[in-house]
Amino acid sequence: MSTLPLRWYFDFISPFAFLQWPKIRALMATDPVVPVPIVFGAVLGAIGQKGPAEIPGKRTFTYQHALWRARQRGIELRFPPAHPFNPLAALRLCIAAGSTPAAIDAIFDWIWIRGEAGDSAEALAPVAEKLGVQATALAEDATKAALRDNTASAIAAGVFGVPTLAIGDALFWGDDAHEFALAVLCDPALLDEAGMRHLAALPEGVQRR
Template structure:
């Protein structure tokens, strides 16, 4: 069985799209997927990456691209009133139902659909209350659930940064990282035993020196 870790932040529309497409990618394989929420903003800061939201034309392109992808892939995607938004409350809500820093597919899907379908404010108090109720039957920690979730999110994000996770969605399998919706075919090839992954190309690609001054 293939063990896959899916790093996600609910603020990423590509995380929603990859979440929806992953079952198709893994069709016919034996795989166990662990969904691990992380704080994307902290990962971007750690990598020195301002992210698309900090560049107005890139933010506009991202909004157009993901809206088109949602309808093209048939899973839908409705941008919320503010894009991006503060995902911290949703990350902590999801992790309040986690014993170990990972969440199940039901929890991940519930929060992603809450954000990316319907075009409503994901942080509206009445909607947060409804989402909290929808997740109520999931695992509940003993003691302070808020402190539990906060600690898990920090640990998840710190561990992800230490492992070289620089963005989401990121899928980790067999010690390799596959970033973004468009990496899913590459992920499938690796799981199918594509001979390319047995050769030197994977490592050699990362060893190429940069021709831009100041970039290692």
């Protein structure tokens, strides 16, 4: 069990967050991981970057790559009716339900296994009912504030994408970085090895204006 705090920053808009979630679930069996739903779009805005679905060509590749990775792992994946979509309702539902593993399961299953819309309280009503959450809870000031606070904490921690697993101050971005994160969990000194320290201090040769 790690002595460092573990936080998993995610947004339901990301198929890669859906793909990493079973791995996070498994990790929770040995390490206390805190799931933190955040607004990916706000993170992108804070760092001045476009999301992969906003870049022609990269959008199609990203979707196909996600589907391929799911098939490689024997995971059923169906995209929702439109993507990208507004994930605020899904994120607020998660928070209103306590951000529990059961709530995360239910919302991911609805959007990425059943392929249903997750862009409004109305679309998510069956999930809310299953979780015992009143529709009005999604519009409560406390729910909205919690999501803003989660997102602000992610930006302050240096999160630049979702999903991101934070091990202490170290950030591991993406489903495909999960094995790297586990290696650091097993050997925290890995990031202090000379080669790793060299990369962290590598000078920039040029900057794009």
